[in-house]
Amino acid sequence: MHEMGIAIEIYRTCRDTVAEHGGGRLRQVRIAVGELAAVEPDLLVFGWEAVVADTPDQGAALTVDFCRADQRCPACNQAKDRSEGSWLRICPDCGTPLEVRGGDELDVIEVSFETDEEGCP
């Protein structure tokens, strides 16, 4: 389950972000995961819970925005849907290789936390 390793990396990135903003306790983290990123959102959340358990950030929630890839056929000159569960990168209508944009996101987009000190800027 490689989502565990990725959860650890996400946690590092979040801790770095909090440290850059004065330190504190994580409340909620929002990430974007693309459909081509080879990452299972449910397993990632499961891994995250294990990573934050027994840390001061225990209970911090991970929310996943799942992002679809944008596929275009240059021959038909239109957007094409991927059939459910299929990774084929050819146009279902004419067989031309599709241009794929996005879908490989694995980004931390929002970090919410409680600062340690009262009233600090």
Added chain:
Amino acid sequence: MKNQIVSIRRRALAASEEHAHALRERFAGSGTLVPNLISSPGSGKTTLLEATVRRFAGRYRISVIEGDVATERDADRIRALGVPAHQVLTGGACHLDARQIDGALSVADLMPADILFIENVGNLICPTTYDLGEDFKVALLSVTEGDDKPFKYPAIFSRAEVTVVTKADLLPYVPFDLEAVRGYVASLNPGGTLLVVSSTTGEGVDEWCELLASRLEDKRRP
């Protein structure tokens, strides 16, 4: 206590990817070609490397980083051929990370090299996500694993520039639809290359070595 929300857009693997980026610059500077070999356990990665090292003896300076959960066996097999090899023991982790490549380069005498092979931990899923500063990923698929692997593990086959079907000498003995695999891999990865090799008989090993030589030449072209 004060709540604060910070909006960022930062790759989740940012820390690891910075290492990969630095490695890629370093390999560009030294003109070293770095293929990252990925497959299930036992698909023939080390055996193909042994065959490759023999072919390139006296022509290129080769070194190898071996990733395994445990044991120095694979690195020992490469060293037995007189080529520097370093074994990274991941202690349970199912993939190599750019930091470990950094670490290997600092503790072992692997550079300068014309080609630095990285043999990833035997696993078709996890190594797919991690950039090691390589020039390209190579997915190996042995004919005894079954022809459905690209369907089951599409991510690696869509990202590997090169797919190598290994143990081709066993094709007569196992059901393996080579043309179906060829077609499917081509659709996952229209710009990729598929080679069919047998390290045992030597079939296809010349094409594999030619591909490496031409990629190295491309990389060094000013």
